[in-house]
Amino acid sequence: MSKLPHIGTSIFTVMSQMATEYNAINLSQGFPNFPVDERLTSILARLTKENVHQYTPMAGYPPLLDKIARLTQQSYQRTVNPKTELLITAGATEGIFATLQALVNPNEEVIILDPSYDCYEAPILLSSAKPVRVALNDDFTPNWEAINNATNEKTKLIITNNPHNPTGKNWTESDFLQLEKLLETFPNLLVLSDEVYEYITFETPHISIHHRPKLWNRSISVSSFGKSFHITGWKIGYVIAPEYLMTEIKKVHQFLVFSVNSIAQVAISEYLDIVDIKSLGSFYQQKRDFFRSLLKETKLELLPCEGTYFQVASYANISNESDLEFTKRLVTELGVATIPISIFYANGKDTKCIRFCFAKDDATLTAAAERLKKL
Known part of the structure; x- marks a missing residue:
């Protein structure tokens, strides 16, 4: 008998697998794709x-x-x-x-x-x-x-x-x-x-x-x-x-x-003897600002981002689909993998919002935005 009967494969694994399957740009899982220092x-x-x-x-x-x-x-x-x-x-x-x-x-x-x-x-x-x-x-x-x-x-x-x-x-x-x-x-x-x-x-x-x-x-x-x-x-x-x-x-x-x-x-x-850890905020702020400037040319509505390397966007003016259906369609039709916000709620509350990870190099963010303009 399972101790965690309701827990299956995480959405992060599912979306990353779909990104691989459909050769999509993976902005779902929270990991950087640029070189380490x-x-x-x-x-x-x-x-x-x-x-x-x-x-x-x-x-x-x-x-x-x-x-x-x-x-x-x-x-x-x-x-x-x-x-x-x-x-x-x-x-x-x-x-x-x-x-x-x-x-x-x-x-x-x-x-x-x-x-x-x-x-x-x-x-x-x-x-x-x-x-x-x-x-x-x-x-x-x-x-x-x-x-x-x-x-x-x-x-x-x-x-x-x-x-x-x-x-x-x-x-x-x-x-x-x-x-x-x-x-x-x-x-x-x-x-x-x-x-x-x-x-x-x-x-x-x-x-x-x-x-x-x-x-x-x-x-x-x-x-x-x-x-x-x-x-x-x-x-x-x-x-x-x-x-x-x-x-x-x-x-x-x-x-x-x-x-x-x-x-x-x-x-x-x-x-730790040589790194300036406090410069991390400005490094990611440049990425956030760059990604937000790219997404302004799409139909997505951007929510405020005060920290982390995640950008939440609303697609409510684009589609009535559930956020899970919408994110799967983004992968299969546009080739961009994101995360639906509803999976972070116990009751699956659907606010028609999705999460992007912008901890990526500029070329990846630019390519993803070009695809998202087709929404």
């Missing part, structure tokens, strides 16, 4: 011949932990203890899974804000807990009335995602004040803050859980080197949490993967 690949090439191929300590390569602590201090003015409050994970997904498995007990509840990324629900169900899906407002801002109404004494965690995938929205100061108020009302409530796109923000500055001292002792943040450094296939991220929570998360991590790819950890540790 040569400074990083040069470090990696040199390290292949050095003694860095055995297990690292379970929590991570100590120099990398120290540099993440320094990066957190530089970025957010938050001091974290690299020995007790940091964990290197096999991608953000493993960090999220280990956190939920470690902290959520049977019959407890976890609030997920829809539309939401698809990796949150499964570890909750595997903990014999209850995912509680709460829809964001129509403009994809948090609906605090609905969130407050959904929270009770059984609620163990609320999962936040900022900047937000799939919509590219950023949380505001007001949102964090509401979150702090919620935690005051429910003293056992924790926050799992998915911040994998933290360095990919544009006009609106990113406000992090790390900026909120009131939340530090009740929050777990998840970050991604894969997203920040265009190395999604390396599957490497990290988690920051207070020691009393991190102790439990490490117990799951120890038996899930034990330790993360050693050479990747050493390479990133060296790379």
